[in-house]
Amino acid sequence: MSFTELGLRAEILRAIAEEGYTEPTPIQAKAIPVVLAGRDLMAAAQTGTGKTAGFTLPILQLLSTKPAAARGKPRVLVLTPTRELAAQVEESVRTYGHFLPLKTALVFGGVGIGPQIKALKGGVDILVATPGRLLDHVGQRTVDLSGIEILVLDEADRMLDMGFIHDIKKVLALVPKQKQTLLFSATFSDEIRGLANGLLRDPQLVEVAPRNATADLVTQRVYPVDKAKKRDLLIKLIDDHHWHQVLVFMRTKHGANTLAEKLNKADISAAAIHGNKSQGARTRALADFKSMKLNVLVATDIAARGLDIDQLPHVVNFELPNVPEDYVHRIGRTGRAGKEGDATSLVCAEERGKLAEIEKLIKRPIEQVVVAGFEPGAEFSGPVEKGRRGRGGRPEKAEGSRAKPATGREKPSSPRREPRSRDEGRDHREPRRVEPAKPKLPKLDFDPSKPYESRLSAPVATEAKRPSHRPKRPVPALLGGTTKPEPEK
Numbered sequence: 284m285s286f287t288e289l290g291l292r293a294e295i296l297r298a299i300a301e302e303g304y305t306e307p308t309p310i311q312a313k314a315i316p317v318v319l320a321g322r323d324l325m326a327a328a329q330t331g332t333g334k335t336a337g338f339t340l341p342i343l344q345l346l347s348t349k350p351a352a353a354r355g356k357p358r359v360l361v362l363t364p365t366r367e368l369a370a371q372v373e374e375s376v377r378t379y380g381h382f383l384p385l386k387t388a389l390v391f392g393g394v395g396i397g398p399q400i401k402a403l404k405g406g407v408d409i410l411v412a413t414p415g416r417l418l419d420h421v422g423q424r425t426v427d428l429s430g431i432e433i434l435v436l437d438e439a440d441r442m443l444d445m446g447f448i449h450d451i452k453k454v455l456a457l458v459p460k461q462k463q464t465l466l467f468s469a470t471f472s473d474e475i476r477g478l479a480n481g482l483l484r485d486p487q488l489v490e491v492a493p494r495n496a497t498a499d500l501v502t503q504r505v506y507p508v509d510k511a512k513k514r515d516l517l518i519k520l521i522d523d524h525h526w527h528q529v530l531v532f533m534r535t536k537h538g539a540n541t542l543a544e545k546l547n548k549a550d551i552s553a554a555a556i557h558g559n560k561s562q563g564a565r566t567r568a569l570a571d572f573k574s575m576k577l578n579v580l581v582a583t584d585i586a587a588r589g590l591d592i593d594q595l596p597h598v599v600n601f602e603l604p605n606v607p608e609d610y611v612h613r614i615g616r617t618g619r620a621g622k623e624g625d626a627t628s629l630v631c632a633e634e635r636g637k638l639a640e641i642e643k644l645i646k647r648p649i650e651q652v653v654v655a656g657f658e659p660g661a662e663f664s665g666p667v668e669k670g671r672r673g674r675g676g677r678p679e680k681a682e683g684s685r686a687k688p689a690t691g692r693e694k695p696s697s698p699r700r701e702p703r704s705r706d707e708g709r710d711h712r713e714p715r716r717v718e719p720a721k722p723k724l725p726k727l728d729f730d731p732s733k734p735y736e737s738r739l740s741a742p743v744a745t746e747a748k749r750p751s752h753r754p755k756r757p758v759p760a761l762l763g764g765t766t767k768p769e770p771e772k
Contacts, residue, residue, distance in 0.1 A: 289315050291344055294382035299340070302378065308333035309491040315341045323486040324465045325479050332491065334467050335375045338435050343380045345433070346408055356430030357388075357410040360458065362451070364442040366391040366413060366562060367569065372437060373411040385409060390426075392416040393562035400425045414442070414450035421457060431458040439468045440475050441612075448478075455482065469612060501618035503626045505638065505651045507659040510631040513601060514542065516657045517629065518549050520599075521578065528572070529597040531581045532613050534605065539581045542601060546579055553579035584609055592616065600628040603637040607644040632662040 285306055286299050299305075307315065310332050317324050318341035326337065342359055351358055361376075363369040373389040380387070388402045390412035396419065403410075403426050410417075410426070420426040436442065442451065464483050468475050471490070479486060508516050521529060533539040539555040546553035554568040554577055572580040573592055584604060598617045604610055617624025628649070630638050642648050653659070 284312055286340075289340075290319065291315075291340060292347060292383075294347070295340060295343055295379060298379045298381045301381075308337075310334055310489065311337045311340070313489045313491065314338065317487045317489065318342065318463075318465060319344060321345075321463055323463060323483040324489065325471070325483060325486045326465070326467050326489040327469065327471050327491075335372055335437070336379070338437075338465050338467065339372070339375050339379055342409070342433055342435075343376070343383060343385065346385055347383050351408070351430070353430035355406040356427050357407050358430060359409040359433045359435070360428060360431050360454075361409070361411045361435040361437060362414055362417070362442070362454065363411065363437045364413065364445050364447065365438075366393060367565070368438060369411050369413055376409050376411065380409075387411065390416050390420060391562075392419070393565075396420075396423075414447045414454060418450060418453060428454070428457040429459065431462055433463045433465065434458055435465045435467070437467050439466050439478065440470050440472055443472075443474050443478070444606075451478075469615075470608060501614055501624045501626050503614065503628075503649045505628045505630050505649045506657070507651055507653055507663050508629055508631060508657045509659055510633070512657050513629045513631065514545055516654060517599065517601065518546070518551065519654070519657075520627065521551055526597050527578055528575055528592075528595060529579045529599055530572075530592070530595060530616055531579055531599045531601050532604070533581060533583055534602045536583055538602065539583055543579070543581045546581070551579055552577045553581055555581045557583040584613070596625060598624065598626045600626070603628060603630060603634045603641065605637075607637070607640045610641045611645065632659060635663070 286296055286304070289307065289312075291299075310326060314324060314326050314334075314337040318338060324338075326334065338361075346358060361369075361372055363372055369389060369391045373387055376387050385408040386406060387409045388399070388407040388411070390399050390403075390410065392413060392415050396416075399416075399420070400423070403420065412420075417426070421428070436451070442448075464486075466475070466479055466483060466486070506516060506520075517531070520526065531542065533542060536555075536557040536559050539557050543553040543555040554571065556565050556568050560568070568577070568580060571577045581601075595617045598614050600610070600613060604613065614624070614626035617626060628638070638649070
């Protein structure tokens with residue numbers, strides 16, 4: 284099949300040809316006719332298979348063939364979870380719509396809002412946005428969503444993982460009920476299906492790859508190594524194999540910064556990219572990495588689905604992700620569009636449980652290679668710690684375990700869920716049963732001052748009555764007591 288068989292306009296076909304494409308990918312071949320027919324769509328495909336063009340091309344076709352219902356108002360809204368992904372989608376719209384008289388605008392946080400307001404005032408047809416900054420514009424009345432004809436939720440599973448569900452619901456209340464809705468996701472979790480049931484009308488389901496499948500052209504390897512030797516092993520692999528473009532994943536922002544600094548000291552050019560970096564710094568790091576001015580880009584999982592780098596040869600998991608599904612998204616950065624790729628994981632003893640969960644998810648064992656001089660300690664071959672893994676790799680309590688009962692006059696409070704960082708995944712497989720415990724304030728591991736962050740409000744702990752700390756009065760020895768007061772227990 285060629286793009287000419289899909290019924291696209293000559294202007295769009297010309298733009299496609301200029302980019303060097305002649306045949307649609309499987310997801311494009313299945314999704315484009317559905318969108319052109321005006322149907323709602325649920326589409327799933329592994330990363331790197333062309334999902335963006337799968338909705339960009341038919342949307343351009345639809346907008347160009349019928350006049351706008353409300354002049355000056357956006358006709359299409361595309362929501363994405365990250366700045367990088369939003370920028371790439373908007374670039375794709377401009378590329379394929381180059382020969383059409385359609386206007387686009389890009390809206391995300393971390394940058395000045397003034398230029399965005401100016402662009403919106405000029406009138407746009409297609410608006411690409413992250414949820415937080417979009418609602419900022421709604422609050423300032425700089426955008427009117429009442430004219431939306433097509434709504435796209437791109438990487439919908441990631442948006443739910445990052446806590447955007449409340450923002451999405453606010454946006455849904457602002458757009459017309461009668462619209463075409465397109466939901467694109469790497470996986471169809473139960474949460475995604477629940478969202479789709481309340482949002483889509485008789486959607487067409489398109490799925491071109493098994494759920495949580497890894498690309499066949501990606502070579503996967505595990506290097507067992509002690510945690511303290513991971514950095515030195517990474518340097519050795521880069522030097523020995525002459526890796527010139529390596530995307531390295533860390534679980535934390537601090538870890539990403541530290542590793543980038545260590546690599547630079549070892550004469551390996553590196554930069555970190557994560558949610559605490561300014562947009563300018565993130566853009567520069569990504570541009571330098573794409574142009575191969577940088578050897579290594581160290582990223583947290585916020586970048587796992589937001590980076591689109593053609594022919595990226597190497598992905599390294601310096602730390603395995605907390606959520607097994609994120610492994611699939613990480614290594615999906617390489618081996619894209621029919622190209623071969625290499626995925627390397629440095630695994631220490633305490634991560635063996637995570638590795639087992641990943642192998643169970645992808646339904647295959649991953650080859651293990653031991654490098655001379657970096658052999659792991661004896662604990663690596665010991666028994667794997669049972670039980671589900673929690674945040675930071677800590678084992679959760681067993682299902683039947685109980686929390687320490689409240690003492691004194693304290694009243695047990697309901698368990699509260701800590702807000703999750705944008706860099707962390709979320710385990711959707713089953714809820715964790717937590718017994719009542721003493722209330723405590725949650726740790727805020729995201730920066731609420733940044734508009735692009737999730738707009739989830741942190742829960743406020745209620746004060747329980749504090750037990751009295753007045754020392755116990757001594758009981759006279761004649762009455763069977765002691766001469767000294769007993770210490771409080």
